[in-house]
Amino acid sequence: MAENHTSPTARPIAKKGSRRHTLARLIGYLMRDTWQMIVMILSGLIGVALLVVAPKVMARGTDVLFTGILGKLLGNLATKMHLSDGVTTEQVVDMMKKAGQDKVASMVSNYNVKVGVGVDWNAFLKIMLMTVGIYVVAMAFRYLQTFVMAGITSRTVYRMRDEIETKIDRLPLSYFDRVPRGEVMSRTTNDVDNIQQSLQQMLAEFFFSVFQFIATVGMMISISPMLTLIAMIVIPVLLIIVGGILKLTQPQFVKQWENTGKVNSHVEEMFSGHMIVRAYGQEAFVEKQFDEYNESLYKASWGASFLSSMMNPLTTFAGNVSFVIVAIFGGLRVINGQITLGDLQAFSQYSRQSTQPLGQLATMGSTLQSALASAQRIFEFLDEEEEKQEDKNTPTLASRVTDRGGVQGHVEFDHVKFSYVPDKPLITDLSMEAKPGQTIAIVGPTGAGKTTLVNLLMRFYEINDGHIRLDGVDVSELTRQDLRSHFGMVLQDTWLFEGTIRDNLFYGVHDKSHISEERMLEAAKATHVDEFVRRLPHGYDTVLDDDTTEMSQGEKQLLTICRAYLSDPDILILDEATSSVDTRTEMKVQHAMNTLRTGRTAFVIAHRLSTIRDADIILVVNHGNIVEQGNHDELLALGGAYANLYNSQFAGKNEDN
Incomplete structure (x- = not known):
């Protein structure tokens, strides 16, 4: 389904706690289906009109039935009084008045009674069939309304x-650095599911209930304005109480979904690191943390649920009080001949129907509060500051360097400045050059800024000042997608998605039709993946998931290396790529990496200095700046920071420098 998307940043940002703005924005989403909304509203309106008319039609049947019964009774009375067969109703009424039966006489005069004539069953049957037909058609329109609403x-x-999903792709990496993954998942799954369930529960019912209340009150007024006024006495009191409850439930629903996010974040984090938790014996501490989060969620959920559950009993009580009042005063008016029995029956039904939608609307009010709490969290996510949007028509790097024989992989850092936090500079003035085909190793202590250089090169973060160029083109002049398409990356942490091994290997290939099975097998053999995949029961069709135990961590790392190999990138980034493999496997991987690096620029972040001895240039980074650079032999001879790092790793070992 194709949709036109407007960038969330172009919309006004919803203020936190602004229910009106959040509601207006949620309605804006619904109104994108304008014609469907019109059909839903019209079908609901017609359905309500038919349901409201039905009691009035049924009242005619009651009057026909009661009129026939009265006719028979009056006929029997006339016979006992030895009156002629042609006596009229008016004559019988006059005799009742003379006998002091004024109220009974007034009641009889309200009906078109024929003395001695019983129930007109044909008329009664027609009225009942008409009533059933009205209900059937009304039900059909209700089904139509529900069907359209579901869509x-x-x-x-x-x-x-x-x-x-689009927003996630536009958010800067810094957002995911500061927001727990479980919180993001809660907003994008639980909150969206809550909105869907809430809308399904209340969308169609809202219009139906509003129409039903207005229509039933209108019919009540048409029957008896006085009875309507009496029946409506309880409504203002009910509205005041319901309004107060709704005001109390809103903060409870906000807390409920905020605490849901905290619980999900905690569970996700503890599940990911459950081995570490057990290794350090922190189960009790983790359980205590969870109990605190869970207790907060319980209190908020209980408060919201308890307050919401008060709606139906209140409206039911109000409806019962209204019905009793109507029954008492309506009965007196029937006896006094002011309304017919059929009208009283219809009015009683309308009285019930008028409080029923109020109960539904009150319950919907609680559901709406929950939906608005979730919608507010989703809109806050959609309103997060995005990466600067780029022109998709921006010339690609390949088109700019066609006269040079294609992308070469020449990288330059020119007086680059960068800081994660504005008042805490990390890189103050960094300049370096990686010529095509060179292997650049980056070493240094933890937190020195090694990975930051790679993040800046791939524009996961934007530099504060200076320039980064790729083949002479400033990377800021390229789209991120085009820039990153020239890189292959192998990280310290293996990431494999749920799917077959073959699917995972092809993940980095943009055009899979150009990669044959033979090419995949060649890459697998070069990176020693084929050796262990062949031993698996289903080979390359083995399905991987979070619980895969058929492969070791080192074998998973080899898969990620093969994935980068198969993508055939112009520039390689290896962030401690061999950290999860044993020494023997590391030698095999290093051989494969050497083959892969041939003819390509490669950046290698390493802690094992033995793996980068053959690098063309070694950059020693500290506090975001390059403190030394040169090849292995030059830096050892210099006797500076690199020599200290190297000697600390190989102290007591006989190493050939």
């Missing part, structure tokens, strides 16, 4: 999920 809700949530 609107599904498309609304579809758009939300689509915008969230």
Whole structure:
């Protein structure tokens, strides 16, 4: 389904706690299906009109039935009084008044009674069939309304999920550095699911209930304005109480979904690191933390649920009080001949129907509070500051260097300045050059800024000043997607998605149709992946998931190396790529990496200095700046920082420098 997306940053940012703004924005999502909304509203309106008319039609049947019964009774009375067969109703009424039966006479005069004539069953049957037909048609329109509503809700949530997915791709890496992954997942899954469920529960019912209340009150007024006024006495009191409850539930729902995010974040973090938790014996501490988060969630959920559950009992009580009042005063008016029995029956039904939608609306109010709390969290996510949007028509790097024989991999850092936090500079003035085909090793203590250089090169973060050029083109003049398409990356942490080994190996290939099975096998053999995959029952069709135990961590690392090999990048980035493999496997991987690096520029972040002895240039980084650079022999001869690092790793070992 194709959708036109407007960048979330172009919309006004919803203020935290602004329910009106959040509601307006949520309605904006619904109104994208304008025609469907119109159909839903019209079908609901027609359904309500038919349901409201039905009691009035049924009242006619009651009057026909009661009129026939009265006719028979009056006929029997006339016979006992020895009146002629042609006596009229008016004559019987006059005799009742003379006998002091004024109220009974007034009641009888309200009906078109024919003395001695019983129930007109044909008329009664027609009225009942008409009533059944009205209910059937009303039900059909209700089904139509529900069907259309389901489509609107599904498309609304579809758009939300689509915008969230697009937003994730536009968010800078710094956002995920500061926001726990579990919190992001909670907003993008639990909160969206809550909105979907809430909309399904209340969207169609809202319009139906509003229409039903207005229509039933209108019909009540048409029958008896006085009875309507009496029946409505309890409504203002009910509205005041419900309004107060809704005001109390809003902060509870906000706390509920905030605490849901905290619980999810904690569980996700502890699940990912459960081995570390057990290794350090921190189960009790983790359980205590979870209990605190869970207790907060319980209190907020209980408060929201308890307050919401008060709606139905209150509205039911109000409806019962209204019904009793109507029954008492309505009965007196029937006896006094002011309304018919059929009208009283219809009015009683309308009285019930008028409080029923109020109860539904009150319950929907609680559901709406929950939906708004989730919507507010989602909109806050969608309103997060994005990376600067780029022109998709920007010329690619390949098109700019066609006259030079294609992308060469010449990288330059020119007086680069960068800081993660504005008042804490990390890189103050960094300049370096990596010529095509060179291997650049980056070493230094933890926190020195080694990975930062790679992040800046791939534009995961934007520099504060200076220039980074690739083949003479400033990387800021390229789209991020085009820039990153020239890189292959192998990280210290292996990342494999759920799917077959073959799918994982092809993940970095943009055009899979150009990669044959033979090419995949060649890459697998070069990186020693084929050796262990062949031993698996399903080979390259083995499905990987989070619980895969058929492969070691080192073998998973080899898969990521093979993935980079198969993508055939112009520039390689190896961030401690062999850290998870044993010494023997490391030698094999190093051989494969040497083959892969041939003819390509490569940046290698390493802690094992033995793995980068053959690098063309070794950069020693500290506090974000290059303190030494040169090859292995030059830096050892210099006797500076690199020599100290190297000697500290190989002290007591006989190493050939």
